[in-house]
Every structure is written in C-alpha cells, then in structure tokens.
Amino acid sequence: xxxxxxxxxxxxxxxxxxxxxxxxxxxxxxxxxxxxxxxxxxxxxxxxxxxxxxxxxxxxxxxxxxxxxxxxxxxxxxxxxxxxxxxxxxxxxxxxxxxxxxxxxxxxxxxxxxxxxxxxxxxxxxxxxxxxxxxxxxxxxxxx
Numbered sequence: 001x002x003x004x005x006x007x008x009x010x011x012x013x014x015x016x017x018x019x020x021x022x023x024x025x026x027x028x029x030x031x032x033x034x035x036x037x038x039x040x041x042x043x044x045x046x047x048x049x050x051x052x053x054x055x056x057x058x059x060x061x062x063x064x065x066x067x068x069x070x071x072x073x074x075x076x077x078x079x080x081x082x083x084x085x086x087x088x089x090x091x092x093x094x095x096x097x098x099x100x101x102x103x104x105x106x107x108x109x110x111x112x113x114x115x116x117x118x119x120x121x122x123x124x125x126x127x128x129x130x131x132x133x134x135x136x137x138x139x140x141x142x143x144x
Contacts, residue, residue, distance in 0.1 A: 002138075015041040121137070
C-alpha cells in the first residue's frame with residue numbers, strides 16, 4: 001500500500017488512523033531517512049490510542065512506555081543500537097509479545113529481532129516534488 005502525504009499534518013493524521021485501528025500485540029517497524037517523519041507519524045499513532053502526553057523519540061533511552069491510552073504503547077528508537085543483544089537488556093520481548101503495541105523507529109537496525117507478522121512502514125521524503133511531500137509504504141496492506 002502506497003500513501004502520499006503532503007505535510008506534517010497529513011503524516012500525523014495517517015498515524016492517528018492507524019493508532020485508532022491498532023490491536024494488542026501489533027508490532028510496527030518504522031523505517032526512513034533522518035527527518036522523514038517517523039516521530040510525527042508516531043505522535044499521530046499515539047494520539048489515535050488516546051495518549052495525550054508529549055511523545056518524543058527515545059533516542060537515548062531506547063524505549064519509552066505510554067500507558068494512558070486504550071492500549072499501552074511501547075515506543076522504541078533503536079538508532080543507537082550497535083548489537084541486537086542490547087535489546088535484551090531493555091526487555092524488548094515483554095513489549096513485543098505483550099498486550100500493547102510496539103512501534104520501532106529505525107527497525108532496519110535490528111531486522112533479525114522483528115517477527116514475521118511485523119507491519120512495516122517506510123517513510124520517504126521526496127524533495128524533488130516538495131520538501132514536505134512523503135511517500136509512505138505499508139506492508140502488508142492494511143484497511144484504514
């Protein structure tokens with residue numbers, strides 16, 4: 001599924017729609033270049049779960065847990081992970097296989113840890129069209 005967004009608000013809205021449809025146990029892998037919109041998408045996703053507290057990328061803590069929504073959100077930013085074993089130290093399996101939703105920014109850093117049922121969302125900037133334009137590929141195709 002290919003979706004195009006034209007600004008931050010549309011990327012946020014897409015994330016929100018997916019958050020509203022999220023179910024327990026979902027794992028979402030976010031990939032894309034630096035500044036592509038992964039955190040904006042995640043903020044929308046959190047809003048779709050009913051999370052109202054500020055959502056920022058947990059670059060230095062690796063994982064942030066938001067529990068105030070209708071499902072817990074386990075937000076990972078694995079950009080700084082050097083070895084997959086580092087994920088064991090933060091207890092990723094409890095999040096991945098728990099009752100919440102796991103959203104992993106920079107998931108391409110730890111492909112061997114991503115289960116086969118992972119929903120993959122790749123966000124790409126297309127500056128040749130417009131600096132705010134994004135092409136978002138979702139695999140497998142979802143109903144949103």
